[in-house]
Amino acid sequence: MSEAITDRDVVRALRPFVRATGPLLDTLREANLLGLRDREVERDADRGLVDKLWDQLSKVKVPGTAAWARMDVHQRDEWWLNRLGRFVSLLAALPGVGGALADRLPIQAALGAAGQGLLLSAVAGEHGFTSTEDRVRLLAHVLFQREVDGTAVEQDAADREAEDRATEELTSELGERSTFKAIGATVWKLAKVLWRLEDELDKRPQGRFYHQALGMLPVVGVVGDYFGERSALKRVRAAAYAWFATQ
Secondary structure (H helix, E strand, O other): OOOOOOHHHHHHHHHHHHHHHHHHHHHHHHOOHHHHHHOOOOOOOOOOHHHHHHHHHHHOOOOOOHHHHHOOHHHHHHHHHHHHHHHHHHHHHHHHHHOHHHHOOHHHHHHHHHHHHHHHHHHHHHOOOOOHHHHHHHHHHHHHOOOOOOOOOOOOHHHHHHHHHHHHHHOOOOOOOOOHHHHHHHHHHHHHHHHOOHHHHHHOOOOOHHHHHHHOOOOOHHHHHHHHHHHHHHHHHHHHHHHHHHO
16 A cells, blocks of 8 residues: 655655746746847838748747737736647647546546646746745645645755756756757656656546546547546636635
8 A cells, every 4th residue: 555645745746847847938938039029010011021921920929929028917828728738738638549548547647737737837927926836836736735835845955956856857858949849758757757646646627527438438538638638727727816816
């Protein structure tokens, strides 16, 4: 019989998780992609094709563009939910090809929880909760229904070094020009961190019952799991908003 997972176990797992997601999301949010943020739409009818192309790119609502800078907090939350949400939901749903058998494997729940944690860190940043401690408290509350202080209890120098190494390893795939492959590999590493909290994963927000029923079927189960994860992410965001209101 496995030992019960303590609050300290949750905090020790979430701290490197949050530290790995935070800088990544902050970089994506603040990156000035190709200098687009500083380039407003010009209205010179004589501009060349290249200039017109740059202006069209500056209208795209992605971090680093002028359009992104003009978005309010809730619009940015919606962007994270849709763009990031689709990507992490697909990753979490892929094991669903195996139907009920795959649903019994903790890796699918861990991938789903990793995606939810990534979204929570993104939304938290938009609402001004940028510290590791705040994000750990948020993730513990929403994903595991636990109230923790987010600090590493009795962390000595060796523990801090171990946390630093764990964080560095989680982000080792990311470079100056991170690809979808690198991002996917990083999400996989984040999922393995949460896999250690296997007994807690069922507490995270889930999809509707009909998503879970469809997910039990072989092959088409991936469809049910995908829409289930998308539905769960909306519940995650709602839970985050409720948490923000109490802080």
